[in-house]
């Protein structure tokens with residue numbers, strides 16, 4: 001089966017976002033990566049009709065904080081979806097495993113708790129080069145893909 005990269009999706013197949021409010025939370029760790037993903041996500045939402053005033057951007061210290069921050073945002077705002085951006089790079093200790101496990105399970109729990117799309121735009125890589133390749137490099141920009149996924153999941157929810 002051909003692998004697809006959402007960054008290369010047909011723009012015509014992406015829902016119009018002009019009526020949507022979208023939150024984005026980006027981790028401050030590995031800022032070269034998370035800022036590029038954040039820029040990609042905002043640009044993509046704007047290209048698909050989301051008003052700049054309807055995009056709420058917040059930052060948190062690290063990827064581990066994304067779950068609680070998404071929970072707070074969904075409690076206290078009217079966003080239709082939250083895109084969570086982080087980058088965890090394998091180091092010498094087991095910290096990587098704990099953060100990846102916590103954030104993947106945590107974001108799933110938050111999405112189910114709030115019945116809203118919570119998008120996992122978290123890179124979990126062996127090294128910085130793999131992260132650069134996915135933050136505007138040869139494997140696209142996973143922030144762009146997070147934005148596309150948010151638009152599609154809001155449209156999915158509205159279609160039910």
Ligand code: DLZ
Pocket residue numbers: 027028029030061062063064065086087088089090091095096099
């Ligand atoms: C502590 C830590 C480590 C070792 N590595 C990363 C990382 O690669 N990416 C990331 O986003 N955050 C990292 N952190 C910080 C944790 O996410 C978290 O902010 C702290 O453990 C405090 O809760």
